[in-house]
Amino acid sequence: MTAPADAREALALVTDDFAELPFAGEPSGGDGPLGWTGYDRARAAAATRSGEAESVVCGTGAVGGVRTVLVSFEFGFLGGSIGEETGARVAAAHAHAREHRLPVTVLLATGGSRMQEGMRALLQLQRLAGESARTRAAGLPQLAVLRDPTTGGGWATLGAGSDVVLALPGAQVGFAGSRVRPADADPAAYTAGSQLAHGHVDAVVRPEELRAVLGRWLGLLTRPAEGPVPPPYALGGTAPSASGREAVARARRPERPRADRYLAEVFTERAELSGDRAGGTDPGMRCGFGRLPDGRTAAYAAQCGTATRPAGFRTAARLVRLAGRLGVPVLTLIDTPGAANDAEAERAGAGPAIAELFGAVAEARVPVTSLLIGEGGSGGALALAAPGNTWATPDAYFSVIAPELATGILKRPPEEADDLADRLRPSPEDLVALGAVRGVVGARPDGAGA
Template identity: 40%
Template structure:
């Protein structure tokens, strides 16, 4: 088989399935079969996808494996072997998937591209065997694995053997995950049934082409079996993105760029360069080097709306940051952001609370108060970082976890607890930085780290000063007094050993010069990542456990982790 198996168009014009306007064939090819009138997407064949996505000339076929073609001797209105012959003649393909070794923006990978033209992209023995063999090739070569889905589901003519392909391919995807190899799905229209319910939704990163339909049961099956009519927009990529089930919805012309950025962000690690050590040290490690300040004044600075957000820092610290979305369960929480990017040539997973710089963004981000979906998203990204061997950096700036009815209904406490358990067991370096407010368990959920730093104008507390004042003083106006009693400022946090160091800020605060603040944080992270990366995973986990085990315990001769000095 060659990859140049697209036959010449039978007609010079075609009709758009969306607006029914005629489209000249050459123009349709130039626009990647996106209607210039209404923007509707026509389905692409596997060879067309290969031409669109991969570097020119880089795709080399992986030979299809031999399998039993008609295991059941199946026949409906036509014998199954006859249907196979007809599909092969019409498409020029041996089955419903084409597997290749290729590259995107110079990054090598193995890819499996499904083709809906071949019996509806159905998953049969030959399809499953080719997908599994391609995943095993990615494992041998230790390169990322991409699957482009387009399928109506399992192939009925092969009976229960088609179901077994779901398990077979899922198993090989799991093998890649355990080996620390990135896996990615590009969902295209349509992706249903056994494909959606197995490997398509089990990869590390799920991108969906704009407008793609995906689900277990298709609309016709739902309507015919239980009589329900689906609402408009149901089972679309956009619908699923809002429910936290896909990482990103990407327009067709942007797919190649999106995949290239993802591969670049997760590509193998380069040695971490040692910091140059020019200028004053960015971290203050001794409390006596910090002036005593009114904690309430620090609270006001920590809450300044101009302070850099997690996304600001991502843009200033990382190259090629790729934000990932969704908890793969129930929703997308915009109060926590996270994704992969390259820090001084090395991939890192950055996760942080996100507030905003104006009223509209603050409201959209829930004022930086995450829901359970946000904490589940953070946990998902931490697990991905651990599988890929990528350090985790968390940026903390939240008044606390969202205390609403919906959050309690959806298991807020369970979500926070799971993040703590995940962080305790991570094998990769973990660095947490409080960049603004560190409020209660909502902050701690991202702060069980090897090293914990606080910015010079940040606070970290069991409760907000206002909350403490309302409960203990019975008067929220006593918040300044509560702040002083809680000892939540950087100097006090350093004395208690809660902070390993205080990161300097530009004169007047990080909000006065975001770029300079990011530079000081960059120097801090660079030095600590070199230190932590020199330790083996077992020692990192052990020392992380010892760090938190010591808090509050009495130790003669020292008060570092025992309480007030």
């Protein structure tokens, strides 16, 4: 299936019952606020070619059974550029969404602000950002689908400012349009694939899959669970560890259940966020929203057993803040030997990223439940832990520092690591006695897992 070329084709790709919203505003006449010679004729010609009165079509439609406000850009109308009337139409659509408690979905294809209206057009970016902020404050989800091209202020407001950003394959995506980039700029940097790789897009979705993917996201973001998520049952061994060194060894076993197994047991379906919106991704941190067996939604942030990179901490913080705005409870799964400590991690802001996650969890507006499922290595693990509501599986440990690193700090020989593991008291039973976790979870009573 080819990517949709115009606004109506894009709408037909995701919904079968689009109903256009009436627009009460009056289109500006003449050659616009700058008196740009020929602007009136250019608009008339654009309307004839595209069949649209402006560069955007706004209405409502059901996607995956969820009613949403839909804002679809018409690139055939002056390159989908944003002028005063574009801003007025999008503002009216957001107002309708807030009045009727509907999510907003934007199908973008734009070259940016409309040159013929000068600063009056550029100021619409502030207007769009303000509308998005008010919709965000109302607790309503905002999703964007990036078509080809999505550049300029449209990308920097309605696109990148959305809660979930999807893109079509091959779409040109970037703040700088193709005619204003440096002559030696790498064209690959201005693509949907590049934006995904650098943490600015959540997924690249083929046109034939877009309706299902968008419907899944809308369903998950509009049906929050009530109250905290119960800690999952243990999927591994349930016998207590005899010592600190045994607890560390059990948590490090390759066959121990990892985050993906726990997520598969907890949720019937999931949709994942990708990237920290600051240029990075971390495959060792899974973040997203999932459907619980009762049909309601919880969010999750799960470490996958690797050293967590700054982008992972920032992505988790993004997840916790978004869940808080939407009223969705959060489950975190802790499993890391610690924060990445290489030079690249320091240059990427390991300390600030960890601080950001500590703050997001501390300020969370929704219940957060945490389960330690493996290694709990120092602050890099604690940043994901819910104060007062962290649990542990029997095959896990939590420690102020890894035993091997402790030998170096204390100037002990490496062979004393096991002895230090015992003295650090990192086992689940020790953690309960120390007040670091609420309890140790057991297996499901029927023996079927979590």
